[in-house]
Amino acid sequence: MIKYYNDLSVIELHVNGEARKVTVRPADILLDVLREQLGLTGAKAGCKNGDCGTCTILMDGLPVKSCLVLAVEAVGHELLTVEGLSGIAPIQNAFVKYHAFQCGYCTSGFLMVCHALATTKPDADEYEMERWLESNICRCTSYQEIRSAITEVLDTASRQTERSTYATIS
Amino acid sequence: MIADNFIYCKPDTLREASAAYRTLLREDKTPFYYGGGSEIITMARAGSRIPDAVIDIKGIPECNTLEINDGDVVIGAAVTLNQIQESKLFPLLGITGSRIADHTNQCRITLGGNICGTIIYKETLLPLLLTDSTILTMGPRGRGRKLPVNKLFDRQIKLLKGEFIYQIRTDVSLTKADFTHVKKTANEKIDYPLLTVCTLETEGKLRLAFSGMYSHPFRSTNIEDAINHTDLTIEEKLDMALSLLPDFPLTDSEGSGEYRKFVFRNTLKEIIERHEND
Numbered sequence: 001m002i003k004y005y006n007d008l009s010v011i012e013l014h015v016n017g018e019a020r021k022v023t024v025r026p027a028d029i030l031l032d033v034l035r036e037q038l039g040l041t042g043a044k045a046g047c048k049n050g051d052c053g054t055c056t057i058l059m060d061g062l063p064v065k066s067c068l069v070l071a072v073e074a075v076g077h078e079l080l081t082v083e084g085l086s087g088i089a090p091i092q093n094a095f096v097k098y099h100a101f102q103c104g105y106c107t108s109g110f111l112m113v114c115h116a117l118a119t120t121k122p123d124a125d126e127y128e129m130e131r132w133l134e135s136n137i138c139r140c141t142s143y144q145e146i147r148s149a150i151t152e153v154l155d156t157a158s159r160q161t162e163r164s165t166y167a168t169i170s
Numbered sequence: 171m172i173a174d175n176f177i178y179c180k181p182d183t184l185r186e187a188s189a190a191y192r193t194l195l196r197e198d199k200t201p202f203y204y205g206g207g208s209e210i211i212t213m214a215r216a217g218s219r220i221p222d223a224v225i226d227i228k229g230i231p232e233c234n235t236l237e238i239n240d241g242d243v244v245i246g247a248a249v250t251l252n253q254i255q256e257s258k259l260f261p262l263l264g265i266t267g268s269r270i271a272d273h274t275n276q277c278r279i280t281l282g283g284n285i286c287g288t289i290i291y292k293e294t295l296l297p298l299l300l301t302d303s304t305i306l307t308m309g310p311r312g313r314g315r316k317l318p319v320n321k322l323f324d325r326q327i328k329l330l331k332g333e334f335i336y337q338i339r340t341d342v343s344l345t346k347a348d349f350t351h352v353k354k355t356a357n358e359k360i361d362y363p364l365l366t367v368c369t370l371e372t373e374g375k376l377r378l379a380f381s382g383m384y385s386h387p388f389r390s391t392n393i394e395d396a397i398n399h400t401d402l403t404i405e406e407k408l409d410m411a412l413s414l415l416p417d418f419p420l421t422d423s424e425g426s427g428e429y430r431k432f433v434f435r436n437t438l439k440e441i442i443e444r445h446e447n448d
Contacts, residue, residue, distance in 0.1 A: 001182060002179055002180065002181045002182065002186045002190060003178075003179060003180040003229070004177070004178075004179045004180075005177070005178045005179070006177050007175070025175045026175060026176055026177060026178035026224075027172040027174065027175045027176050027178075027214065028171075028172070029171065029172065029211065029215075032171055048215065049212055049215075050208055050212065050271075050275055053272075053274060056274060062252070062277045063273075063274040063277060064274065064277055064278055065274055065275065065278070067211075068206075068207060068208045068211050068212070068275070068278060069207065069211075069278070070178065070207060070211065072178050073178075073207065073226065073228075113274065131268070131273050132273045132274075134272055134273070134359070134360060135272035135273050135274035135275065136274075
């Protein structure tokens with residue numbers, strides 16, 4: 001059955017494990033709806049052109065730039081914003097440990113990309129890590145500290161995967 | 171924020187999509203078929219090209235196919251560049267897609283969108299041109315077409331009004347052939363190409379396709395003949411390849427036409443040397 005949105009419509013978004021109802025126009029972008037209707041201001045508006053990555057959130061576990069997603073497209077998908085990491089994700093602790101930010105504007109976007117990488121590819125090598133993280137820009141140039149933070153998280157995640165594989169085999 | 175509103179519809183079948191197009195057209199709307207949406211959203215926000223309606227093809231099963239079927243790698247138009255790379259079903263296409271925009275955007279940019287969008291580089295066409303892929307389309311009256319890529323694409327995509335690409339089929343044996351992918355940019359790694367070259371080796375001969383040289387990608391069998399000529403030196407091959415370029419290359423903010431010719435020659439030289447040393 002074809003889905004059709006013409007004017008203002010009430011849609012249900014699954015954000016950070018909760019079902020939330022919002023009223024949107026078909027042309028409303030997800031970033032604006034998250035920030036203005038749901039109060040989830042962790043995703044920042046930067047270039048709003050898909051270049052900078054400050055608005056990155058996860059859709060079904062993969063990073064997307066929420067400035068390039070229509071809110072109506074997100075219906076039926078699981079969304080995770082930085083608020084959903086609840087301050088306890090390993091990458092958040094690693095960012096604090098390595099001082100992986102200065103002004104902090106890019107931080108939520110970087111956290112989301114790093115979290116997705118650690119979750120979906122705990123064995124990611126240097127090449128893969130760089131490929132994922134080059135989607136985001138930090139104008140304070142905290143790149144080295146961000147690299148240290150994600151490297152530590154991946155090392156831990158990778159060791160845990162090895163342990164659980166070993167446990168399964170034995 | 172996108173100032174102008176538009177209609178959004180998401181069909182479940184190919185026929186629903188073409189029916190939606192016909193209906194919207196009857197209502198005097200200009201509908202765009204919608205894949206990842208990156209380009210449409212960007213243009214709509216800038217106000218440069220605003221659709222009256224978008225028809226999102228991501229809900230159509232045929233558009234999401236990513237499999238080997240009957241000796242072909244079959245890829246739906248709504249499959250993302252990231253999914254293609256992760257699947258490893260068509261390595262050259264995977265690598266080519268992995269150098270378009272950045273990884274996060276690759277999780278949204280679709281194969282169909284890259285081919286049919288307005289951005290001139292359309293780099294995913296290069297592997298398709300080299301492998302003589304077949305394009306499956308659905309027309310506005312619900313009739314499908316099956317065309318070789320070089321019939322559908324010649325400087326531009328020749329789709330009928332209301333027709334859209336829903337699948338691409340490529341012979342599995344060609345997706346496994348040895349290949350090269352080289353992308354040269356003016357400054358940053360993530361940028362539009364100054365020159366992108368893809369090569370594919372079949373029966374000891376190279377096929378070559380290029381993007382960045384003109385306002386459209388191209389494959390030239392004349393250049394291939396020159397490069398595969400057995401009686402010419404490398405320098406002679408390069409001179410001949412340059413003389414066979416269909417036009418003077420593009421001059422834009424990425425580089426001048428003269429510089430593009432310089433990069434073309436040097437890149438081709440590296441490729442030929444590597445090929446002849448193997």
